[in-house]
Amino acid sequence: MFPSPQSEVDVLIIGAGPAGLMCANALAKANVNLRIVDKRAAKVAAGQADGISPRTIEVFQSYGIGERLLREACQVHVAAFYDPGPDGGIQLSSRAPDVTAPSARYPFELALHQGGIEAIFLDSMKVLGVEVERCTLPTTIEISSDELELADPTSHPIKVTLERLEQSDGKPREEIVRAKFVLGADGAHSWVRKTFDISMDGEHTGENFIWGVLDMVPGTDFPDVRNKCLIHSNNGSCLLVPREADGIRIYIQLADKDVLSPTTGRIDKDKMGPDKLLQVAQKSLSPYSLQPTNGINWWTLYIIGQRVASKFSVRDRVFIAGDACHTHSPKAGQGMNASMNDAHNLAWKLAFVVRGWADMSLLSTYESERRKYAQDLIAFDKIFSTLFSGKPLTSNNIDGVSHQQAFQTFGGFTSGIGVHYGSSVIVADTHQSLASNLIIGERVPPQKFLRAADAWPFELQDLLPSDFRYKVLVFTGNFSDCRQKERAESLVKDLEKPESFLTKYGSAGSSGSRFDFITISKTRKEKVNYLDFPPLLRSHWSKVLIDDIDVSGAVGGKGYSYYGVSDQGAVVIVRPDGYVGTIAPLDGVTHIDDYFASFMKA
């Protein structure tokens, strides 16, 4: 018997679903040394999760993969609400926007099968030289108990045994991997979570929901078949979601007795197969007809609890993300979005620590930010699901809130736009009034500005890509006003002082600069000369923007007022994941110094 081969890696990702792939793609872009393994032999081919929220589209766009997502996915603009009519069948109660978050850059949801989403990540990673190692699963994982080793970010304190199946000789092969960090993105039944004995809150008390799911291309006379439909009927409730390629998905909430085996208490697929599920859906949709034109493409039954893991990390060395740490009903379509956004939140923090740019303490904000969000999501999901499973008409109110009203009230939440991270080393809630609509702890909302040099309108979000750099937005006010020009020049002097964050952390190392300065002036395009700005505020000519209307008269000129920035200007620090970290006045560089000093390393 040969000894197992041994190797080292900075980050080992276990599980190549949406969370694992989002993290792997992000770290690959950041040039972090990583591996990603999955026990499955291939990516998901059909079915599984499919809904993508407006905020998640923004995140895809920030990684340069938004265009493809938009090209391949189905857009959902309208939510239709059906209730029982006077003759027993369902009838349209109302239609409303599916997305109600007013600041959404993409004011719609997308639907694309999980395999399509995974393919976008896989192709993006492949170009960067990273591929999923399939048929590979971990069999042991241990963290060193040596506190010195754990405190040293350059150490490899995690030992994982990987077993590779399906070798050409038919024998599994073992490998020992020593990792700096491990991400368990291994799903609702997470082996990583279980191995570290992390409990799921609500595990024994939470209510379970049983869902049946059908994918098909429908033949139907149901007029809202291309909209998202929340259907209350006397024959049960269901949720219909349009899909790419003329398809639809129907989620059907089922009663225990219809699905569970009375002896085992587990799902009994003999009691409820695709034909029976279709019959249930057909009854719910009555008087409208529904027939698959080409059979049922995919179906499943599952029991889901509303639960969140008691912790999201072990010693800030092993992390869990996605379904491994929170599970939801499919109703609000949040599961996959939360999973991918967990990974988006974690990736830049891992990259900063691996690069030696940040203290290990940065990593603790992953749990504080994402667990809080998961808990809010569970709370929301419970209300929403209860509402959804409630009896129609007479009881579709909770405290006077109708189904549609609830849907819209929660719009900020289901869109992902409203996510708010609380105070931490990377969220310093000061000087909010200087930019009242760039909410500290929330993502930068979209807004168009012109480049000073060529009046080309750009979406500011596109200038805040997920490139693992902090963005420093310098709102100078009107730079043609000599008072504001003086203030901006004074800012530059402060930035050039030896004690400023820029001097301390800003010297570009081998992995490039940590800061990207974007200057935004109120000057008019007819009058501006981008060369007037101090060189530090125009590292490249494309980095100077103006808040003016474009030559076509269609966009721009509303940024200062929309963001609530006054004529005195402000400096807005944007985290690498697109969330506002803190705000300072133009003469407040010391405040920014303090912000970065709390976690950044020289």
Added chain:
Amino acid sequence: MFPSPQSEVDVLIIGAGPAGLMCANALAKANVNLRIVDKRAAKVAAGQADGISPRTIEVFQSYGIGERLLREACQVHVAAFYDPGPDGGIQLSSRAPDVTAPSARYPFELALHQGGIEAIFLDSMKVLGVEVERCTLPTTIEISSDELELADPTSHPIKVTLERLEQSDGKPREEIVRAKFVLGADGAHSWVRKTFDISMDGEHTGENFIWGVLDMVPGTDFPDVRNKCLIHSNNGSCLLVPREADGIRIYIQLADKDVLSPTTGRIDKDKMGPDKLLQVAQKSLSPYSLQPTNGINWWTLYIIGQRVASKFSVRDRVFIAGDACHTHSPKAGQGMNASMNDAHNLAWKLAFVVRGWADMSLLSTYESERRKYAQDLIAFDKIFSTLFSGKPLTSNNIDGVSHQQAFQTFGGFTSGIGVHYGSSVIVADTHQSLASNLIIGERVPPQKFLRAADAWPFELQDLLPSDFRYKVLVFTGNFSDCRQKERAESLVKDLEKPESFLTKYGSAGSSGSRFDFITISKTRKEKVNYLDFPPLLRSHWSKVLIDDIDVSGAVGGKGYSYYGVSDQGAVVIVRPDGYVGTIAPLDGVTHIDDYFASFMKA
């Protein structure tokens, strides 16, 4: 000696520049049997033409290659006008929108080097199985004089000898190709044109212009270096155009004496090389500095006349397109645009005839439409170039029109948006008042509508792709109004009659249907049921649109008024190249029958 191999092809394209590639890509998409040959060994690597007008972007988009073009090219939004200031150097006179055509979907020009443009076509064609045969040039071309053969669209009356250079044995190889149609897209010195002895109008009388061109990444303190600049100076005039990757191009108009050899009358590159050209540009730009940061990337000198070929085809069997039939000064950036739009105009007509859908007479509209356009372009170009080469300040007026005013007056022309094709078998100028802003003979301007089934906003131009089908836009008015519903149902009855164009030509053959019906109603999204429309008006659920504002409140709802369609509705026939062919009232199917009967074959 072996005999030359012989083969047949439907369309042989000679020359793989922008015109040839546009035609090849289009015909490849239409599944037309074609070959394209070029004597050059590789695509253009740098330099050459670069400006892409707003209309050309729309055309790229119609072939599904607009996204890549937009991703790779540099946008030009502003035109800056410089004139001599009081101290002799130039100073900014004004800045204005570079594109002034109000209906442009893309209100800017693009700049991308010709190799980048060619690569877009080459990659698109490759997927369709068509590649350029390089190092291949024609040595003989003959058209049959047999009238019967010429009149038979299925015959191959053109015999071309192709010589392939650079064989592995070092010997050129000959091949005889018999083609149904040949396109000569072989440039300003077109061998095809010369072989058929087609004269260039103005060949002996037209004025020549001499231009020097420099490509570089500039180091400069010139504040408009990222805008298009029309610079009049006491030291000569020049045109500056920003380019992708921080580059710029400068066009410098030169005097004969500076460039031409007094003995030969030809360009003498010893008299004017890149260093001297740079000096001329530097003088023009004074007091601003200009230095290439990394040398001159590309340069050229050329003499160009303003000429148009006396005919664009020989017996409607051999065609010429692009520089082969019209040459211009580079000033208005129209050359490459005109070339590609020649090919766009010709491609669908060739496809229709090859498929047996249309009479050969359709092909004569290529010359009537494009030669007229080329003549207008020459006329415009002459005025514009004279203006440009005129002395500054005191003489930059022609009949009281300033340089900037002229620039804007000609906006419709330079944008390509204003192209208007006159009456012909495919332009029947009747019932214009029913859709007063869908000008018969002009391209359909952009406008957003919602899909009835899912309220997803779509740009109508994106529903009029260059897919070689006629689009039938049925504006029903408000379909919820029973009078309009009746009129639409009556239209359907007329369409189903045996004598209607749809019955006669509409039965889908092996190459698919010739007609794509798009229905546009004025119904509100909250009330519409797409299933209410007669099946003929909804061949697919995505084909029913409504003119309503979208759920975000941002777009839509202005289509009827913008297009000038009244509540009574209209049927608008859109040619496969996106130009309005004719218009009829809802009860005017016989008018449409007549339109198609004039050239279509059953």
